[in-house]
Amino acid sequence: MQKIQLTWLRKNLFNSWYNSLLTILCLLLIIQFIRKFVWWTIAEAQWQVVQVNLPLFLVGRFPQTSYWRLWIVLGIITFLIVITWSVFITQKNLIKHKFINLLVPWLAPTWLLSCPLILWFMGGGLGLQSISTNLWNGLILTLLMAVISIVISFPLGILLALGRTSNLFIIRWFSILYIEIIRGLPLIGILFIAQVMLPLFLPTELRLDRLIRGIAGLVLFSTAYMAENVRGGLQSIPREQIEAAKALGLPTPLVIILVVLPQALRAVIPAIVGQFIGLLKDTSLLSLVGLVELTGMSRSILAQPQFIGRYAEVYIFVGLLYWVFCYSMSLASRRLEKQLIN
């Protein structure tokens, strides 16, 4: 074993004098970098900025007395994920499990019901003390906006992709127009349009919350890319599959829902998850239009007089948070793909 490693080293890193030199140089550079970084992390960095402001990073200015409501929300979400995953696994592998089989018909209604429930716990009203969306900041705002945008743009993207492949001229034409216009604009531009111009076009009585305008911008953008990803999947389905379904007497909408989409979406899971990860990170741009999500919160924390100049600590911490969530998404998607491959 050791010998193999040694020959590998010699063959790949030390096979000539200049390669050996390069290897040693790079090694020195890397060691130097790591040494400095570790030294900085444990000795020089002043992590109080993170320690003191941890609640601000995570939940922003959400009133402390109402933290219990956030814990309940976290509990609901964990519960939903756990039961969905276990139902999925048992159904997929045709495992008979009395309790979980009992849950199956309740799954979709539970998800639907929990959405208003979560918003109620966060926003209050109806007996709970109401909390303005101005106070929803930091990580929860980032996650909330990402999840809502994903949930809305997913079905819209599918519809748009179907529209683009439709036989009806007007629908196809509209879909292509929408997709190509949005894809030609930078996200930050669309966010400004949603933030500044949307109120101009809507009647003055209808003042949309800043948060909703932010989500609208993300959805407008994400839907177009979603549509293109799904279209890739639609095109990968052989014509014979559609013919076989039609020959059974299934009407076209059912052919699409029961036969085409399940296969098409499966084929593009990696692309879709990639896009969702992108969307999660793109929420950081909303800090530029005045939403105090994770990145915006970092900027306002950096403005605190006692922590001026602590950029490195703050951004490393925030980067780590983004990374944890993005990486868990990509882990989950890999699991999902494995489950779906027969």
Added chain:
Amino acid sequence: MQEQTQIIVAENVHKWYGKFHVLKGVDLIVDRGEVVVLMGPSGSGKSTFIRTFNALEDYQEGSIRINGITLSNDLRNIELIRQEVGMVFQQFNLFPHLTILNNVTLAPIWVHKLSKIKAKELAMQLLERVGILEQANKYPGQLSGGQQQRVAIARALAMQPKIMLFDEPTSALDPEMVREVLDVMKNLAREGMTMVIVTHEVGFAREVADRVILMDSGSLVESATPELFFTAPKQERTRKFLSQIL
């Protein structure tokens, strides 16, 4: 009275692919319970012709009546006819994301609005009939070609069609699997199903068909009982075709 016996009536069917004249005024009448085998060189239009019966291909001239319903462009009318006509394809075309059982129950549940339990009962019966009951919970990719084709037959039968169309059902199969599929088809013929079959299996045609038809470059050349067709063909074209395949 005619409607009682004639289940497929195709009159003067013309089809063009752009400038290419695929079907040149084909006439065919099939009686209830009749088994018709269509033969012919590739590109002669046999597959295209039977695919017009359930509107998988359109045609520009002529008329087709299936079980008393005249085929038109109306979607509802097309769906109605497709429920009467089952089809089995060369490449099986099972749905790879569904189990064998769900492949068979899909259309009964969604089109005939059968309850899941009833649909499952029906599917199990059919799967037993084609000899694949044990595989019900597997996915199509886990089955051999012959098994997949038998599932495809069960899937079509689950809609309780009056007519079954077979588009070269054994052409994509390894030789040792051809027999198991043909056996299922023979049983079906014996039970009185109306069948139109595009195939090159001469032995099968001799044994099962009521009528064998030769099609060449978009027209029907000869139509006869199997004995006459294979032993004493009238047309020169038929003799030439038979000399190539026998």
